[in-house]
Amino acid sequence: MTGKKLRIGIIGCGMVAYVGHAPVYHKSPYADIVAVADPLESHRKKFQRKFKVSKLYENSDDLLDNTNIDAVSICSPHWAHVEQVIRAAENGKDVLCEKPIGIDLEDVDRMIKAVEKNCVIFQTATQKRFDPGFQYIKEGIMNNEIGDIFQASVFWYHGMPDFGDNLRKELIQEIGLWRLSDKRCGGGDLLDHGPHYFDLYRWWFGDVKTVSAEIRRIHQSRVNEDHSLVTLSFKDNEKTAIFERSEAIFGDVYGEEMGRIHGTEGSYFFNVPSEYKKKPMSLKKHHRVNVTSKPTIENIKFPHDKWGHAYSREVRSFINQALDRPNDDVGFPKKWIPTIYDGRAALEIVLAAYESQRTNDKITLPLKKYKKIDWNCI
């Protein structure tokens, strides 16, 4: 496909497509958005106006059957991903699919078969790997910059009020509140946000061995959980990690997202602004130059550059993969681009956390059997 522009279709014209995917395709010299699909006319029209898209579909199947489209970004709600990916693969289209890539492992395995059989590219849209700060940490870990790592902790909060009975249908559609109220979701806030850091943890530290979790539904008007604490151990038997995630805390919508990684010779401390703001993270490295020196604190700076932001680098990497171009302009090795297997592994950790909460046990991976939590029966 070298020398040709990638013809893109976007499925689901909501927030992540509008802020994360479409602006990058629109700006890229190597891609054209030729069509979008969304059941909501107002969302389709918004894309048409902003990104000058000529073909609008109400039904995603029609976009997926369009032979003038080479690749798709799947940005629909979680439950729609699997069938859309399978149809895309069967029609020979490369796929960038939002996380969670599905809500059920058996369905995801069907999707993996379709992707493998049809030899299409599948990239999981866990864009945090592409954040220059998280890439810096990955390279630092590989270079043993802070010694042997033994602990990582992430705390990530959105302050969402309890909407109670005010969750009107229009509001749900307009601002994605299906997350709080739609039974098809397959899970709540942990399914929505856990895949990001579970993916980063695996990328930094290797495969996960055990998962234990305490998960709660604080706002009873929700169909699923809104507060989770997950503890992981890794196959190397050295590192442990915690992930605390909440939408139930009182305060600002984009409350806080921060983490610490501790090694025997230093630590990384990071604070991440909301991804929609596309600003660089702040990263501090505490370390010792040698055994006798005092610990130093280094502020690592990253440029405020929207084209170099996580979403941009993710989508630009997808375009490069699909066009079989090198990824040097992004500065991210192709071997690190999240695959369908990475997407599955992150989902497996979320489902293991649910199983841990349901059974009150520590779960060893691979996850053999699991049942979804029914919050109405607790």
Ligand SMILES: NC(=O)c1ccc[n+]([C@@H]2O[C@H](COP(=O)([O-])OP(=O)(O)OC[C@H]3O[C@@H](n4cnc5c(N)ncnc54)[C@H](O)[C@@H]3O)[C@@H](O)[C@H]2O)c1
């Ligand atoms: N990577 C990230 O940082 C990130 C951020 C936000 C959302 N997401 C993921 O992206 C997906 C969409 O989330 P969002 O926040 O953009 O939600 P949203 O509600 O803002 O957008 C979803 C859109 O999909 C449309 N839609 C509904 N059913 C559909 C179907 N069957 N086919 C096609 N379109 C359909 C809706 O009308 C809406 O326009 C979710 O899976 C979510 O987890 C990822």
